[in-house]
Amino acid sequence: MTSFLQHEPSRAIGAPLQITEALSWRQRHGQKVLIFAARLGVLAAAIIGWQLMAGHLISLLFVSKPTLVWHQLVVWADAGTLWSNSWITIKEILLGYVLGAAAGVLVGFGLSSLRALSSVLDPFIMALYAVPKVALAPLFIVWFGIGLQMKVILAATTVFFLVFINTAAGIKQVDTGLIDAVRLMGGSRAQLIRKVILPASMSGVLTGLRVAIPYALIGAVIGELVASNKGLGYLINDSASTLNTAGVFAALVTLTVIAAILNALVNILGRWTDRWRPADDEH
């Protein structure tokens, strides 16, 4: 087997040898397509099973049924209720996320550079982090009313702690060897921050940003459930209070779609930030 060695370009000693394989479409994508098809199958089975059982094995009052849920979605979509309420919830998620994330990153970097202050504040921050943010909702109602503001702040509070803690951890984990390397090159403090600490802590920051995305949604919806007259959380509450189970499920389905889209964004972000990390499943 010397065939590929003959074409080898001048290679540094100890360098990995790369061979380009000619893979068929099936070899390359077969597995992915199969898994995707299986997922669709599971989803279809669940919906069909639900449809068949509802009204026979379990009362419609409890589980409604897919056709009714679909019907409700269509009615809401026609009336504009679906879009207006979804848009309210999405706005709360986005505003809460951006606000909380920005504050988390800023405070994370700020406190990390003031080591004495951060070691004094550390236990308080951890205690606040451990408080379930739902418990703050009544207080926020008193402070901010039951409008959009209250939901945004509730979402932002949750996001803030996650981003802040991950940012601080990311900064703490910066390899001192890299810092020393730049010091040896005669780098200034500003250069140290820009060329080492910022990029090296970026994985911590981005981890925080990633894990915080679903929590922005949780914060916003909980705020709506506690007190509101708009949003998907309101639709859930309102439908439930009139025993409209189909309405509850329709709102839940919409929330699930929003969550799935956010998760997809998270994954794209993750792939982009981990470019230079060692991949353990390299082909």
Next chain:
Amino acid sequence: MPPVLEARQVAKLFAKDNHRIVALESCDLVVKEGTFVALLGRSGCGKSTLLNLFAGLSRPSSGQILLRGAALSGPCPGVGYLTQSDTLMPWRKLHRNIELPLELRGVERAERKRRSDQLIEMVGLKGHEGHYPRELSGGMRRRASLARMLISDPGLLLLDEPFGALDAQLRAEMQAELLRLWQGSGRSVVFVTHDIEEALVLGDRVVVLGERGQVRLDVAVPLERPRDLDDIRVDPDFVNMHRQLNRALKGGRDDVIPAT
């Protein structure tokens, strides 16, 4: 002319809880301009601590370090330091890693590129400029670190077991490469190792450090250059020195023989 590097009664203590750990007790060492000094010592004898002090990364607890006659107060761009572990920035591609020292000094992009291309060629990494460190083998990362150190053209090189993690063949190649870069360049080198053969192949002088960095033995290496390990292994001078160094490493207290 003052020696390029001088340690005078240097001691270094590290605080741990309520007691102090003595890493260096009283170290005296003089490195003359243009020479290659191998510091030989067992693990934990304070070799790396001493090198960190020489590099200006930490300050001695007592005593003095002089760089070309002037007291050292911090890292100095004229000193290159290659640490045991790789400190390439994992988010930078190879060429940007090598250019980093110039980037920090505000050298223009075109000039940076010209110099890094030169060095990449010299250390045999041509064609790998666009790779991230994780995509390179250990030996290639060492070469890249070497290139990054050399790009600022330092007059004094501090090397801390730089080839310790490499396999024997690659290590021999890197040693040869280092000698090629050093010979006739006028640079001074302090090379820390725990390997007697490596010290003898590379050094003009071998200094054996004792437990807390005190100099146990300080000898000139009379072997002629270029030295090929396979040839000098049977040289009676080599065998003698090997034995002498081995005894000193084990703790035998030979008298300090001044380097000639």
